[in-house]
Amino acid sequence: MLQFNFMTTHALRHDMPSSIASTESWLALGSATLLLLYGAMRRSPAGALGAIAATPLLYRGITGRWPGFLAGVMPEDTKTALSGERGVRVHESIRLELPVNDVYRFWRRIENLPRFMSHLESVAENPDGRSHWVAVGPGDYRIEWDAEIFNEVENQTIAWRSLPGSDVVSAGSVNFDAVRSGQSTQVSVNLQYAPPAGRAGDLVARLFGRAPTQIVREDLRRLKQLLEAGEVAHARPADDPR
């Protein structure tokens, strides 16, 4: 899912309803419920205090706003508080026992990306520096988008973002750091994206074990296998379901 990733934060900002994200609502509701249950079970002054403390959380969980008496204390505007949290964010890193130049050159040839990013079908770079990406998402749903590299420093960093009109709004960067006196390279990936089916799509993906962080981790593991060992480890033929 590294593939249909990469979004710019401000692109989604105006689509979001109310002041809070649904996750936060659920967190607030969940915490409130726990505190209320705890209070009810304790039948003690401490329990009662817990239950009272739960009230604002409950209010926020249901209405999406902090009650008036807390307005000055709690951050009302999550655009400010959570602007970096919109969409899905993924941060992963891996170390390879290769000089930084080898790893950078492999990654910069973005046609190579589908060789280790499992859900990516193809990437084609045009002479003008723009590229066309095709990914296969949940339920074999094909997703396509155009992207551009907007920042690159040789052997250090590559940053890209999707172009207007894409199926997925995304942005990402990968950093290459020479470590262990240059013997090894640490690759760090940062991604933000709006999944095609919004947060629900991400939730479904998580339910099926396709949490984006895990997918990026597996992609990076394959990168490491490919570059270090020269091949990606397989225990069985692809047509053997076990």
Added chain:
Amino acid sequence: MKAVRYCGAGDIRVEHVPDPQILNPRDAIVKVTATAICGSDLHIYNGYIPTMQTGDILGHEFMGEVVEVGSGNSRLKVGDRVVVPFTIACGRCYFCKEGLWSLCDNSNPNAWMAEKISGYSGSGLFGYSHMYGGYPGGQAEYARVPFADIGPIRVPDSLTDEQVLFLSDIFPTGYMAAENCSIRPGDTIAVWGCGPVGQFAIRSAYLLGAERVIAIDRYPERLALAARGRAETLNYTEVDVLDELRMRTGGQGPDACIDAVGLEAHGTTLDAWYDRIKTSMYLATDRPHVLRQAIGACRKGGTVSIPGVYGGWLDKFPLGAAFAKGLTLKMGQTHMHRYLPSLLARIEHGDIDPSFVITHRVTLDDAPDMYRTFNEKDDKCIKVIIKP
């Protein structure tokens, strides 16, 4: 081809399965000429190893003739006679370069499973659960060997299969167990468990210069075999192990203790019964009775070396005693590739003939029965080899 498959705890079957194929450039396919049942296969047989699946092909000790090599494998050729190490290693990652072959970063396609339990994953293993990669094992007519340009060792025709087969696991495993004891001249080493790994640990301890080895078990035939390897023996059903070891070492304790038993230890003491009851009720993962005893017996500043397999979260683990005595604990899967050339040389020189441990020789069809026999230690069974 025919293969030995796991079909649930206590249920081993020989069935026809598709022949293995080359999947990666560095692969080779080996026609298995000899394979063995390992004591650690019994942990699978008894249902102690998580992430096994019905139909998995068992076996991680095997050797044979190369019948096919991948396009990226220039080291092996068809017709080579090789022994295959049970750990799968790429040879190029940080851990392989450091000689920590069994911790290879690139050979376990299911590393995420092991990461959930251990934080980081060790190498892939043949026929030893999906957590360790889900690789089909070698108790079969043919086996696919990944990274075959770095793992398998060619063996000379002057040596028989029976002499070299155990380079695949138990000889190097017993040897590393002894090496982990940092043996110095004059040292006394105590070895719990006189199964195949224990037997090799005993002999390796002497090869590495130990003055005395004390072997602990309860089966007369195993103690007798240990004695043939010059070990002093101790039957734990007859004496108190801790008292006896203290007595025999002048109140000092053995310089190093080797737990060649692992997670299914038997014992006669209260803690051993406690482990038995707890594991039978699924309240504990392992039965670490021997490990507790080894820690209790070891001299101050000594080493406890653990070639025996452990799988989970140990109950009543006496870390306080280990701390109080400043012990060193060493353990882990064997770094196979590190030992193959030197141990093959030792066999060639006649320092050791590993075939001494074999008690049963059977065909693939007999494998299910032999799992039972080996598990029950019936018929004085110590080591089973299978010639497909």
